[in-house]
Amino acid sequence: MSIEVNGKTYETDEEGYLANLGDWSLEVAEAMAREDGCDLSENHWEVVNFLREYYDEYQIAPAVRVLTKAIGKRLGKDKGNSKYLYELFPYGPAKQACKYAGLPKPTGCV
Amino acid sequence: MAVKAEFDIPVITNVPRTPGLREGAMAHSRPFVAKADHQEPLGFPGELVEDWHDRAIGRMGELLGEYRSLQVFMDACVKCGACTDKCHYYLGTADPKNMPVARQDLMRKVYRRYFTFAGKFFPRLVGAVDLTEEVLGEWYSYYHQCSECRRCSVYCPYGIDTAEVTMAGREILASVGIGQKYSNEIIGKVYKIGNNLGLPEPALADTLEGLEEEVKEDTDVDVRFPLDEQGADVLLVTPSADFFAEPHVDGLIGYAKVFHQAGIRWTLSSHASEAANFGLFIGSQGNMQRVAMRIREAALELGVKRIVVGECGHAWRVAYSYWNTLIGPFDFLDPDYPAPQHVCEATWDLVQQGALRFNRENNDDKVVTFHDSCNVSRASRMGSMPGGQFLIPRELIRAACNHFVDMRQETIHEGTFCCGGGGGLLTDDLVELRVKGALPRMQALHEVIEQHGVTHMAAICAICKSQFTKVLPYYDLGMDMIISIHQLVGDALELGVER
Numbered sequence: 001m002s003i004e005v006n007g008k009t010y011e012t013d014e015e016g017y018l019a020n021l022g023d024w025s026l027e028v029a030e031a032m033a034r035e036d037g038c039d040l041s042e043n044h045w046e047v048v049n050f051l052r053e054y055y056d057e058y059q060i061a062p063a064v065r066v067l068t069k070a071i072g073k074r075l076g077k078d079k080g081n082s083k084y085l086y087e088l089f090p091y092g093p094a095k096q097a098c099k100y101a102g103l104p105k106p107t108g109c110v
Numbered sequence: 111m112a113v114k115a116e117f118d119i120p121v122i123t124n125v126p127r128t129p130g131l132r133e134g135a136m137a138h139s140r141p142f143v144a145k146a147d148h149q150e151p152l153g154f155p156g157e158l159v160e161d162w163h164d165r166a167i168g169r170m171g172e173l174l175g176e177y178r179s180l181q182v183f184m185d186a187c188v189k190c191g192a193c194t195d196k197c198h199y200y201l202g203t204a205d206p207k208n209m210p211v212a213r214q215d216l217m218r219k220v221y222r223r224y225f226t227f228a229g230k231f232f233p234r235l236v237g238a239v240d241l242t243e244e245v246l247g248e249w250y251s252y253y254h255q256c257s258e259c260r261r262c263s264v265y266c267p268y269g270i271d272t273a274e275v276t277m278a279g280r281e282i283l284a285s286v287g288i289g290q291k292y293s294n295e296i297i298g299k300v301y302k303i304g305n306n307l308g309l310p311e312p313a314l315a316d317t318l319e320g321l322e323e324e325v326k327e328d329t330d331v332d333v334r335f336p337l338d339e340q341g342a343d344v345l346l347v348t349p350s351a352d353f354f355a356e357p358h359v360d361g362l363i364g365y366a367k368v369f370h371q372a373g374i375r376w377t378l379s380s381h382a383s384e385a386a387n388f389g390l391f392i393g394s395q396g397n398m399q400r401v402a403m404r405i406r407e408a409a410l411e412l413g414v415k416r417i418v419v420g421e422c423g424h425a426w427r428v429a430y431s432y433w434n435t436l437i438g439p440f441d442f443l444d445p446d447y448p449a450p451q452h453v454c455e456a457t458w459d460l461v462q463q464g465a466l467r468f469n470r471e472n473n474d475d476k477v478v479t480f481h482d483s484c485n486v487s488r489a490s491r492m493g494s495m496p497g498g499q500f501l502i503p504r505e506l507i508r509a510a511c512n513h514f515v516d517m518r519q520e521t522i523h524e525g526t527f528c529c530g531g532g533g534g535l536l537t538d539d540l541v542e543l544r545v546k547g548a549l550p551r552m553q554a555l556h557e558v559i560e561q562h563g564v565t566h567m568a569a570i571c572a573i574c575k576s577q578f579t580k581v582l583p584y585y586d587l588g589m590d591m592i593i594s595i596h597q598l599v600g601d602a603l604e605l606g607v608e609r
Contacts, residue, residue, distance in 0.1 A: 110358075
């Protein structure tokens with residue numbers, strides 16, 4: 001599978017996650033979100049950017065409590081919970097936000 | 111509001127019904143196939159091998175020799191039909207090939223052709239068929255529509271264990287190059303990084319540090335989440351989902367509070383940061399042993415006296431029923447404790463000793479029911495009494511909550527229904543199957559919601575918790591209804607001064 005952005009084709013896995021992290025760009029993230037009918041707001045970007053920063057340091061997406069804590073700090077305490085994250089990413093924050101951030105899909109019993 | 115789906119969501123009826131047959135209703139359902147990268151680290155060929163036919167029959171012959179049970183299961187079925195309406199996937203999909211007998215027959219008809227006199231010479235008379243690519247495809251589809259939950263086996267007069275047939279089917283498929291991506295990728299991560307998630311040690315340490323801060327903020331008590339602490343008494347191995355996901359993490363917080371309050375020195379291990387063992391799901395003894403071995407290594411390395419297993423259904427099955435042969439003996443552990451011990455057992459012991467005190471009112475906003483996980487219920491035990499695996503979790507809930515009710519009798523204890531996502535099927539490429547397979551549990555849950563105002567369903571399995579989080583909204587129920595037993599325990603536990 002692949003995704004086409006501005007005339008360039010990027011390889012993805014069966015579920016649309018980028019095969020190569022290095023292929024990621026703002027445009028790719030926006031194109032992925034568009035396919036899901038999701039318009040990326042500033043708050044979406046806060047989450048996506050945090051995921052990328054965390055991944056860069058730890059080579060894994062953050063655990064849900066790490067994420068909600070960080071988002072609470074950045075966007076206000078009322079938003080530091082998974083209910084809010086599910087509002088932003090209805091397919092599940094871990095999976096949907098990881099996809100837009102260009103990270104691999106979390107595996108395991110999650 | 112229910113989630114929109116690209117398939118029909120089963121309707122919950124007042125009285126559970128056995129559906130009329132819908133031939134081929136789930137013939138399209140098949141999970142992603144493993145790529146070479148997922149296959150090879152497990153010792154399987156990267157793609158379909160040229161001589162797949164002979165290799166598959168050869169592997170089947172080996173399995174029939176290795177597991178006398180498989181041979182008996184192939185021969186013993188008398189087609190009595192007792193299993194036909196017992197499988198949640200049949201009840202939820204109406205596909206007749208999801209009747210356990212029919213799913214087993216996909217292998218049985220091949221077995222007859224190659225391993226029985228009648229099938230070799232008069233195949234048509236005994237319904238024997240050649241192994242073709244089409245048959246392999248059917249195996250791949252339907253052996254990934256069985257969660258190896260073994261409910262059907264409870265009702266089989268011969269005790270035929272469908273799970274073992276499914277495991278053999280998957281093992282044969284993987285050995286000719288057709289493995290399942292979800293399970294095999296995960297096993298590869300355990301080998302490479304140490305857990306199903308691929309959570310490296312620094313990320314685990316960071317996550318645990320965050321949890322210490324969180325509990326401190328909530329309770330003003332310094333509850334620790336120790337990692338790789340040499341000389342601890344207890345090694346806790348738990349599913350990595352407990353570090354990562356909700357509602358799992360609140361269960362982990364509960365374990366930590368219990369150990370803290372009881373003054374038990376415990377530790378997690380970055381080498382064995384996973385209790386789950388998907389080697390079981392794919393029917394591969396070799397991989398199951400390799401995954402489990404990390405736990406023995408960690409226990410010896412850290413010098414612990416006890417191994418306690420967190421809330422994970424199949425991990426407990428592997429620990430309770432297989433560890434001793436796979437990674438035993440455990441003569442280096444304290445003989446005064448069961449080796450291994452389930453975290454519910456450990457907590458229950460402490461409750462009985464009076465080491466823990468609870469404010470049940472903390473859970474008064476909840477009316478709780480309990481979902482027995484298949485592997486705990488039908489493949490293990492807790493405590494020293496028969497049925498301890500049913501009793502102890504319920505006693506823990508009662509210790510921590512004032513309001514508890516059970517679901518309908520035939521859907522609990524050894525008759526429990528699978529959550530719909532067990533056995534290596536907890537993957538988004540099987541979401542239709544998962545939603546449909548959850549129907550019987552949703553039906554029973556719906557009943558206690560209507561009759562008793564149940565607000566929460568507790569479970570002791572990471573797969574059950576993730577599965578219900580995903581499927582509850584399809585049935586118009588809140589994803590946060592599902593919680594860990596140790597969340598209830600942790601929320602009600604009185605945390606006193608440090609000991």
